[in-house]
């Protein structure tokens with residue numbers, strides 16, 4: 001059986017690294033994009049094949065998926081892609097991994113599930129956030145009694161136009177709840193305030209941490225039966241929170257109208273503070289348990305290529321048949337220990353501090 005992995009958007013910020021890692025795993029790769037010259041450049045660098053494909057053209061998408069054992073989607077924006085590529089991959093008899101996708105894409109697939117979903121997996125949100133942001137904290141939930149989990153994810157990196165539009169759309173109950181925490185088995189709205197000008201292990205200088213209880217974190221908290229979970233997005237400056245607030249206040253305009261402002265705000269952060277990104281999770285034990293707090297910390301220079309690493313690791317697991325059929329989120333279906341082992345050896349990870357046992 002072929003083990004060909006088709007990487008749609010394989011010449012992009014996320015896809016390029018995914019192609020490199022998949023080839024490093026010894027898997028044959030097909031790189032796809034609308035610009036054949038760009039796809040060809042990446043393909044040549046990694047001894048892969050290049051194919052011209054527009055994911056919004058049914059025939060070219062079907063031809064791209066044909067013969068693949070897994071299709072990895074690294075093309076966006078995700079809110080336009082939704083379950084389009086997943087359906088084409090499943091139709092072609094392939095498994096599916098999406099570097100993005102979120103609940104909206106998984107829901108779109110679940111609304112009218114194709115029969116092939118009973119035979120193949122579709123793994124959504126296989127990037128850094130969402131993705132690793134929900135997976136790494138699971139290393140702290142290994143049976144020890146946890147009273148409270150705090151998760152911080154963010155830093156200072158450039159944002160691509162595709163991701164900027166996706167980020168602008170991450171509002172509403174399908175994405176999460178601003179200023180909320182998880183408490184006593186439910187979402188507790190308006191229960192947290194932004195933490196301004198704080199220092200955090202693994203993050204450079206003083207940062208702002210803005211509470212956002214994502215659907216990924218709600219899934220983690222409810223699956224683990226946590227009493228309390230606090231999740232923060234970390235920013236190097238006020239540039240991005242201000243750009244998001246301005247865009248969200250401008251309800252008359254489509255999100256695309258504000259993408260440049262988001263891209264620009266991220267660039268100003270990088271110009272002032274350099275490129276860096278971290279995931280930090282703290283587990284506090286129950287009072288009287290006699291246990292010490294534990295933490296997991298990952299640092300990387302850039303979240304985009306690292307999202308490519310995560311999506312490649314997920315695609316390999318699907319190619320090897322290690323993921324059960326059905327629709328899943330990466331943070332729920334991947335094995336955190338196995339992914340941590342891959343990350344510890346990856347040159348894009350500058351630090352991975354795992355919890356002591």
Ligand SMILES: NC(=O)c1ccc[n+]([C@@H]2O[C@H](COP(=O)([O-])OP(=O)(O)OC[C@H]3O[C@@H](n4cnc5c(N)ncnc54)[C@H](OP(=O)(O)O)[C@@H]3O)[C@@H](O)[C@H]2O)c1
Pocket residue numbers: 008009010011012013014015032033034035036038039053054055056074075076077078099100101125126127128129130131160161162163166303304307
């Ligand atoms: N989970 C996470 O942490 C995370 C992190 C970063 C990004 N993401 C998500 O990953 C996705 C990609 O982001 P990125 O920053 O890598 O974007 P990017 O650098 O703009 O790359 C997108 C790639 O997709 C291709 N593409 C775009 N439209 C296409 C179409 N209609 N048909 C076929 N190929 C198409 C582009 O090539 P052509 O122009 O040649 O077609 C390009 O190679 C976005 O949805 C983003 O939100 C997730």
